[in-house]
Amino acid sequence: MSRFESMTIREVESSDLETFYKQQLDPEAIRMAAFVCKDPKDKVAFDAHWDKILNSSQNINRTIVAEGQVAGYIACYPDGEHMEVTYWLGREFWGRGLATQALTRMLDLVVERPIFARAATDNIGSIKVLQKCGFKIIGKNKGFANGRGEETEEYILRLDLDQANE
Numbered sequence: 001m002s003r004f005e006s007m008t009i010r011e012v013e014s015s016d017l018e019t020f021y022k023q024q025l026d027p028e029a030i031r032m033a034a035f036v037c038k039d040p041k042d043k044v045a046f047d048a049h050w051d052k053i054l055n056s057s058q059n060i061n062r063t064i065v066a067e068g069q070v071a072g073y074i075a076c077y078p079d080g081e082h083m084e085v086t087y088w089l090g091r092e093f094w095g096r097g098l099a100t101q102a103l104t105r106m107l108d109l110v111v112e113r114p115i116f117a118r119a120a121t122d123n124i125g126s127i128k129v130l131q132k133c134g135f136k137i138i139g140k141n142k143g144f145a146n147g148r149g150e151e152t153e154e155y156i157l158r159l160d161l162d163q164a165n166e
Helices: 016-023 027-033 043-054 098-109 124-132
Strands: 007-011 060-066 069-079 082-089 115-120 136-145 150-159
Touching: 007 098, 016 043, 016 069, 016 082, 060 098, 069 098, 082 098, 098 124, 115 124, 124 136, 124 150
Parallel strands: 082 115
Antiparallel strands: 007 060, 060 069, 069 082, 115 150, 136 150
């Protein structure tokens, strides 16, 4: 599969939310993400969650658009004392460098450091994306993952100022 010729991140539009909702119903994506909401089919909870994050002035949310299609989203949000990044791509967009491109653009937009990320320890694709963008594994955590229905280990990763251009 080839890389995308045209990729942008832009402000989230209300029309993007239906695509996000459909993407997060994918059982394989749910398992890979692991730490997801209790019931991905609960549209009311989905809408309430997005309403909350889109109306927070502290969150930076972007839609990932690849060759004119809504491919997913990327967001930075405060988690305690620091910022954390998260992203989601529809499965048809996996494995083609899109997450790395989107994260690179988001890190140009959000210059605050350190910035953290988390990924299930077996989510090799996401870990590689984060490492390509300079994130380093700094720890491990274990918690109940709704997407798997079991305790799951995750890596905690951090990007510091001096790592951004390695």
